[in-house]
Amino acid sequence: MPGSRFAGSLLICALLAAPAGAAPHPGNQGQSWADIAKLPPINGVYETARLPNAPKDGQRDLKPEFTPKAAAELAAYQAEKRQDTDAANCLPPGMPGIMSQPYPIQVLVTPGEITIIQEAYMQVRHVHTDGRDHPADPDLTFNGDSIGHWEGDTLVVDTVGLAPQAVLAQGVTHSKAEHIVERYRLSQPDLLEVKTRIEDPGVLAKPWEFTARYARHKDWSLAEYICEQNNRNSVDASGKAGINLDLKK
């Protein structure tokens, strides 16, 4: 029927003209194994690099600057002089802390997804590179919802949907608006540089930016890490740390 054909054409035109929620990114996005072979080879096992000129804490080259409200919350937390954090009870830190543990990570590039496995706490980050957008109302999780795309030789990973337990900074409550953008690039053949920018307008006075570097170990593979296997450390609700020294606990 001419009428329905007209309506169909209108629909197609509307779809073409609509501002795309997830505009396709130009260039090679690694949608097939053949395309992945042409991208920078970031597959591998890496360890946080302690370079001679690295800052003392290993990688954070700038401290976060907080809004007055968040700074007051942090000051109150520090006044409590808690001896430890929930990590002592084996709770993983979530993003961004899971990216700076003293254990290796593994990057796996597959068509439509880049998987970043952290040996510490055996965590997995799924970075969707199939062109999808974030869910409109994502469930809040420790590692968040991540989508990625390539801009030339740089992998850009965008993360939202972080649970309250995902530590932005110990003693500070982040908001649902926390937004992390990481830019991964091989700055040397076996050195993966990750520039991270974190926004959370009610909490961070300005975006928190830092650069981490990961050295590739071609002869390493990840090992098992079950934190509950023999965890003798603990922290109670008041922040008091404990250690279980019974041989047969």
Place this chain on the structure above:
Amino acid sequence: MTARLTGACAALALALAAGAAAPALAHHSFAMFDFQAEKTLTGTVVQFDWTNPHTFIWLESPTGAAGAMERWGLEGMSPNYLGRRGWSKTTLNPGDKITVTIHPLKDGAKGGTYLKVTLANGKEMLNFN
């Protein structure tokens, strides 16, 4: 060794004070250990836990009254960390005579975090390296 560890702890303290998201040392803080004190124990290995998140050396040492044997629980880095730095699950075995340098627990309990183990053959194994 001590200087290096003190440096690591200073960095940790700094990171915690600054509210940084992730201290350089994972899993738990070292607040319960006295990093100003070092204690050397000589004794016999009862058991070596090659487990996550920490290795543990269980040691019988004559630290009690009149040299009575006492059992110590000594925490170290994980097998994942140590295993990439020269250690293995058979580095220590029950019955081994060893000397261990530790930072003791502040509360006086018979425990601590080990820094260095000297094996019967004189070989030194470091926890943080």
